Amino acid sequence: MPLVFLQKIKSAVFPKSRLVWRKDIVYKQLKNEHFFGVYVFPCMDLKSNQPLFNDGLPSLIFMPRKSDTVHLKEKGEMLKFKSSWICCGVIKDTHWEVPKDLEYILVLRFKPSSFYSIFNINPSVFHSKPIHNLEDIMDENWMQVFDKMFERKKISQRISFLDDALSTCPTNDCFPHILSTAMEYIEERRGDTTVSDVLHQLGKRVNSKWLYRNFVKYVGIPPKKYISLQRFIYTYGDYKENRSDDIFNVALHSGYYDYNHFFKDFKRYIGISPSNYAWN
Structure with a gap:
């Protein structure tokens, strides 16, 4: 995710089980234990050409509309992603060309112990490529869930929908x-x-x-x-x-x-x- 947003997450102390609404970030602790939290970052004042960074934890990023696209520049090479994408692992010299008038992004920060188990993904998928379209690494059933999320118009409705959809997911609980x-x-x-x-x-x-x-x-x-x-x-x-x-x-x-x-x-x-x- 944008380095400036991750820095805000890491530097802030958010109370559990509460909604925090600030000018620069909205945070909500979901009811299930699979997440570190869900965050909404206003982007209207965000400058273009934002460096991306990840601290090793899976971070799902959703644009406001399913039709939105994401343009990144990795060591000078242009890359195009869809509206649902994920960052995890070591990101090097990669910048996001932030669209003009982008309202916000919705970010879900997962615990590794839950993420890889719920979505049946091997962490090695991020070794050489730390940024993916969700559809490239998740099965069709999960993509249908995310499609239904986009049908909700309000951000609060999308967050509640994802919370409900993921709260019942079992994990293999093998994380040491x-x-x-x-x-x-x-x-x-x-x-x-x-x-x-x-x-x-x-x-x-x-x-x-x-x-x-x-x-x-x-x-x-x-x-x-x-x-x-x-x-x-x-x-x-x-x-x-x-x-x-x-x-x-x-x-x-x-x-x-x-x-x-x-x-x-x-x-x-x-x-x-x-x-x-x-x-x-």
């Missing part, structure tokens, strides 16, 4: 509890950690090979990369929210070894240097 604990610790540390530190927190119950194998199997990326994604998005958010600080100091306090370490991540994920990025 220790892996959830590791992800929660990485999130708590805002990515300012290492694989060794995570293993230390988990204790003797798990070794590095188990952690690597299960991260790749259930999340789709290695633990070191997952940590890197969290560190980057939180560092980006810290500097964006308080640019009176020196970006070098922000990077150091966020767990980067030096500015060059952050510079390389920024160039890898966004495609340009921090000094050339439009922070406003």
